[in-house]
Amino acid sequence: MLDADGSETSPLIHVRTRPHGSLSWPAARDAARKTGAEGGSPTAEVPLPAALGAVLGADLVSAIDVPALDTAAMDGYAVAGKGPWSVLGRSLAGRGAPVARLRRGEAVEIATGAVVPDGTLAVLPYEEAEAAGTVVHGACAPGRHIRRRGETVPAGALAARRGAPVTPALLGLAAGLGLDTLPVTRPVVRVLITGDEIVHSGRPRPGAVRDAIGPVLPGLVAWAGGRCEEPRALPDGRAPLVSALAALPGDHVAAVGGSSSAGPADHLRAALAALGARIVVDGVACRPGHPQLLAVLPSGAVVVGLPGNPGAALAAALTLLVPVLCGRTGRRDPAHGGRRARLSAMTDPHPIDTRLLPVRVHGDLAVETESHGPADLRGAAAADALAVLPPTTRGTAADGTVELVAVPT
Template identity: 55%
Template sequence: MSVTGWHQARRIAREAGRPLPPAEVPLDRAAGSALATPLVALSPLPAYDAAAMDGFAVAGTGPWRITGRVLAGDPHPPAPLSPGEAMEIGTGALVPAGAAAVLPYEQSTRTGRTVSGAFAPGRHIRRRGEDCPAGQEVLPAGTVVTSVVLGLAASLGHDTLTVHRRPRVATVVTGAELCRAGIPAAGQVRDAIGPMLPGLIRAAGAEPASQTRVTDDPTALVDALLRPDAEVLVVCGATSAGAADHLRGALDTLAARVAVRGVACRPGHPQLFAVLPDGRFVVGLPGNPYAALVAALTLLFPLLGRLAGRAAPPALTATLAGPVTAHDRDTRLVPVTRIGSLARPAGHDRPGSLWGAAGADALAVVPPGHAGGEVELLALPAGDLVTAADRRPGQVAGVPVSR
């Protein structure tokens, strides 16, 4: 059986999809989606000349005669100031026309209706549009809508955002040996992939649609693949060539086009990528938990990111700070933690254990024959909703990474 190189497999998965159609949604429904159009300022920021300190708006040279007071949110604009006049002002209030600066309370001396003090022209006034003019493009299409992006959009006058619909993902967990609760009996194993998948799916920019569990029954697997409620089907287990592995036969039964029949990586070698005749995608993950995580980052994340309209993340690199034995033919995926500018192997990276990955920041992509130096990093999701994709490019777990 021919296998696909690790980098090529990721390219195949990403290039197979197209972003789902855009929709205009309220801000409170946009989180986690990707912008389908650039974010443009509808309003300047600030929207008006605003006081940056509590104090006195002053015109001309002092001392100044106090003519009134203006606070943030006052419904009527303040009267203009003439030279020698001042107006008491609160932070965020509209600065009266004619004001040369805002003199903070702590730098002023007030005597009755007169105030004096020294100031620098323009000081403590935030001028209209100085942070961002109206019409300015502030974020490109493909940007993931985080909580910060929502706040920015609101500050620029947006009530809605045009985003790509998030793809729906149905999962099929296979294996008669799996138990879902408690301590497994002899001959059973606790299912670790089923609980892991919903968070991974959300982190990749998609929505979990359903989860089906089947035993090692080829007919039940075919039936599960016929579910119409998702653009992507993820099958856990059944990807190898053993007596209980029926995914390949099920794909043949459904006349699927299999683009990846295995990937040259360790762990995660028996992973699959296929397209059903109706255009739905099938991603096959190995049955070992860490191998399944590697396969999800290899095939599922690039596919879902593309369908969700997310911009492709830039390649990140770091220098390995501990011994890692490279494979002679396959790419190794090794959990690492960041320490300064280095990436230290976390250990505990056997295919059946998530221990090392659970405490890691990223997976180091160790190419065949690697003899030291920089390697590519894949950032690991930090949670169900706060994800690697929400981080700024060039960071792993919030730490800058060399490029």
């Protein structure tokens, strides 16, 4: 619900003032990453398929040379000395060569990846060779099309750094290094959805609201290298929140949907106070999403309070939750890649808040998608980024571009 100046309000109250000490959007994002970095996430050795999407928990150092021996980089002929060459046989990858060493004027037909015999000058590709019976002609430069031992990754080399996202390519790299497992870290997020009016399946009855925050978070968290537990529904009240947060392990993160505002049904601050939590962020000067919260429990567990409106919750999760997770693992924040674009239409900044506008990006042009306030996810569902419009023009570069915050698609 919006009040007269367009700010978000609880549906139970008419006026809500912004919490004292609201941080600017950039400052809140930085505080979230630093807070995440204060804690840690356990590192576990897991099979390669299970590592996909996690974050590398230790530097990956090669124990072997890749390739282990000099191999052919093309299909053709391994030749020694000047041609023409007499072909002595065929060498295939994974099989023994017909000769261990070539003498001048000798060659073996060879497949990509096969070990080249000692004495090989170069590999002459099929398309550059002329074969007549067992004799082959052609011209080649010394060392051409030979992949030398350790050329791809030498033994002892740093193949990937701690904090790198485990992508399909990194899994292939690890397999090529002879590994069956990887040390990875994957922060765990416990999702708590509050509200007596929230239902979690089917069509909501009159007066009820279907949970739209719980379904957003698993994909967003996985995109940041974490894992969501099954969302848990909590009734309104301080006691259920205190009980749920008190049971949170110190290396976990809690994402609390709803209850972060200042209405009579919002109990997160009281629950955090009862648990002796340290408040890091109490409100962020952004729209949508300014009633968001970041706190650290005495155990070290981090609590991120998200607004009850799903569009605002998404913006808040990108502002606080994703940076917290990236700080925990040391990985790059996938939402903030430094990309910029020009807005296709003039949009006025808010006097004091950073506006986060859902956009579709076409080259260097960002086109705003239709959205109807913080409760609406239609604009975000059609977007591939949020355009960052600061309260003044200082966020606009000389070329008229604004920062883009990526969203998982």
